[in-house]
Amino acid sequence: MNQDELKAVFDQQAPGYERQQQRLAPVHDGLYFQLQWILSGLPRSARILCVGLGAGAELSYLAGRFPGWSFTAVEPSEAMLSACRRRAETEGFASRCMFHEGYLESLPDVEPHDAATCFMVSQFMLDPEVRSRFFHAIAMRLRTDGILVSADLASEVGSIEYQALLRTWVTMLHAADVPPGALEKTHAAWTKDVAMLPPGEVKSIIERGGFDRPVQFYQAGFVHAWFARRLVQQDAG
Template identity: 45%
Template sequence: MSSSRLPAFFDKAQAATYDERFAKLAPMRDAIHLITAAAFSELPAQARVLCVGAGTGSEILFLARKFPGWRFTAVEPAEAMLEICKRRAAEEGIVDRCTFHEGYLDTLPLMEEFHAATSILVSQFILDPCARRDFFTGIAARLLPGGPLVSADLSADRSSAEGQDIFEMWLRLLGSTDMPPEQLAQMRVAYEGHVAIAAPAEVEALITTGGFEPPLAILQTLLIRTWFARRAESIS
């Protein structure tokens, strides 16, 4: 999927049911949030956190509860998803700690640098490797030197038997969430042509060349792989 199609893909109808549709996979999401909180636990009490592709705001709400002094900038190109993020932030009473930016990362003005950043299931939608590297460069440019990034994407070496087995088990997992067979077939097609499911080493190379120190793999839940990386002291 090209980045230009994301807002249309996550239209009002898709956004309204997004959290409900993936509720049965919530333990995977929760594991990422739990580890992210641990990875960021040494940040300052008044840390500024950049959340790229914030969606409906799940990681913001989780982190905001654990770290009441932190402030968040939510970057999200899909208006309908961002509206839900805003509503959830209002219900949680944290709107005054949040800045909401409708658009892609490259449209976010360079401002005071952030202490940390998250990118959860975002870069996989950028099919061109150079553009995907530039995505990570855009995050690095907005972080303080040494600032941590937690990034998660669908990742497997599908040229290997192990990677293909993980992919097929992932589809079986989606099927166990009561996803209709026709939708599951559509997901398989989407994964083939619209999602860049790259091998872990390829993703790690993109993160590193994007301005980060070599990333550390901190979690794998079937096809979702999560990395921790620090912004390099200098970036090109």
């Protein structure tokens, strides 16, 4: 899928996205919980870049726990960003957010951020070089030792572990009432549209983007997450 097609998919998914994600809440809860502690040493007035934040789950989690922090929300899907803005207004933290409808490339020059989150976004970049450049673009928006926390689907497609996780994942999505062909359908969609790579490969893609030895701190099903500090030396990319 190219960027426009992906944007159209998320525009379409936006109305039901939060409700759909609720079903996976336990998978994400541990991720958010640790995110809070990974970033807890940042200054009281830290600036956080949230890239591809959809309806704003990670933003809401952090904004509720760190009342002095401000956020730059980067999201190409207009419908997703509107849902995120509504959530920020309802929960009372919209005044601490700068909403940018678009990509990192079009984000105006703003002060460097102390940290960035990027959850379930880079997995849609099928070309590893493009994916590395995406992480590099995030690195360039961070202060020199800024922290990236990134999460993506990851696995060695076709391995025994992959087959076993796929069965569990699809059963979980359908609340155990798995329709015929669901397993094959999910596998086919992921093979076509998701860069499902072994966790070690995702780690080196992040590293090549300009981050120091990413640490994998989380796995729940296919969801894997890493944190890493921006390398001091950065070239223009």
